Amino acid sequence: MVAKDNVNAVNAAGPGSVPGAMPGMGANSKTPLYRVFNQFLEAKPVFTNRDAMNISFTPDNIPHRSKQVEELGRMLAPVLKGGKPSNIFIYGKTGTGKTLVVKYVTAELEKMAGDKLKVVYVNCKMKHTADTEYRLLAQLAKEFGRDVPFTGLPTDMIYHAVFEAIDSVQQNVILIVDEIDSLIQKAGDEILYTLTRINGDLKRSKVSIIGITNDLGFIDRLDPRVRSSLSEEEMVFPPYNAVQLQDILKERLVLAAGKEAIDGGVVEKCAALAAQEHGDARRALDLLRVSGELAERAGESRIAIRHVDAAQEKIDHDRVLEITKAQPKQSQAILYAILQLSEKDKDVETGNVMDVYNRLCNEHGLKPLTQRRVSDLIAELDMFGIIRTQVISKGRYGRTRVINLSLSDALKEKTKLLMKEVFY
DNA sequence: AGTCCACAGGAAGGGCAGGCGA
DNA sequence: TCGCCTGCCCTTCCTGTGGACT
DSSP, X not given: OHHHHHHHHHHHHOTTOOTTOOXXXXXXXXXXXXXXXXXXXXXXXXXXXXGGGSTTOOOSOOTTOHHHHHHHHHHHGGGGGTOOOOOEEEEEOTTSSHHHHHHHHHHHHHHHHGGGEEEEEEXXXXXXXXXXXXXXXXXXXXXXXXXXXXXXXXXXXXXXXXXXXXXXXXXXXEXXXXXXXXXXXHHOTHHHHHHHTGGGGOSSOEEEEEEEESOTTTGGGSOHHHHHHHTSEEEEEOOOOXXXXXXXXXXXXXXXXOGGGBOTTHHHHHHHHHHHTTTOHHXXXXXXXXXXXXXXXXXXXXBOHHHHHHHHHHHHHHHHHHHHHHSOHHHHHHXXXXXXXXXXXXXXXXXXHHHHHHHHHHHTTOOOOOHHHHHHHHHHHHHHTSEXXXXXXXXXXXXXXXXXXXXXXXXXXXXXXXXXXXXX
């Protein structure tokens, strides 16, 4: 194990020395870490501009989204004459360029409008940032220069602080609420009702809302009053096809690395794999970026097809293992129960998961949760994509959830090992 | 057609932690 | 210090569900 070798290297270096330090820093050129760093420094990098491969990077040109860019531009243009644009509701699946286009258009608009416009972006999926009514309001207050505690104040006080802050200067405000469905799921649609009517309480400023979601059925579940005011204008972002994804990747490669950094077929493969997942550009970029990183780590200066295969495996592994590690112990016990049951080739249903879970709790001194709570945690695991569940009726023998693991065999083994580490 | 089962899942609320102002 | 507020995790209670069984 590398970690063990490094510990030995630390001990061997003696007290006060820096393990694997670089030349000029008291380096010991024989330590394994020194060789790792040195190899990295000497290797020709695959990506000369790593930032361009990042999801959050906003390029000057967004391929295959010019229609949406222009349409959104036209909707927001009234700002330039001091008018209030309509509220806009945007939906489309993950990785279809919604956030990118909105950020790009509003940034360009801000350049032209100057002080007359303030754009505020909040992502409601960011845990502990804007995922509840209170936190969203606190985040808004902060954006407008009011410091409020992250908990403790009555909600009406926060509302007041936000209204006052927005109205302190005459301005047009565009409030971008990304992943808006997460907020409504937790906080209800009352907050949207208030926000869409905020202009009635403002004397100097005007606020327009751009709501973004990848839940296509979200708008139908809203209160009709909120629906009509939030979606004065609507935009739909269709998924990219494989050819469009190739263009996106090629454009980013020009900025990040150059065509000489990849073998033929690499871009095509990344695009094809991402196109299988509802045309997700984010997935395509991730695949290419991780492929490049794997190539670099192997000391190679070109990305080959085999790096893409390895990258796909790695992305799935990392995601699942990271989620699993971050789960509370109760959730881990439920997942472990599902893993054990699926190993025995038994029908995995809520009832027998409860049995195994209760046994695990007894063995490990955990206080078992109620069936109601376990049911929610199973639904959560489903949401993370670790398991797939389906509610079925067995007639006289009741209704239940049939649970299947959606992990490859290799990943199942790794997850099982991880669970053993946690519980034994 | 009515009954039954084993849950799913919504609603309400308890208990705790953490923060604020008086 | 105390009362009040929010977030979060959880339980309790309840209604709904849908296909097999009677």
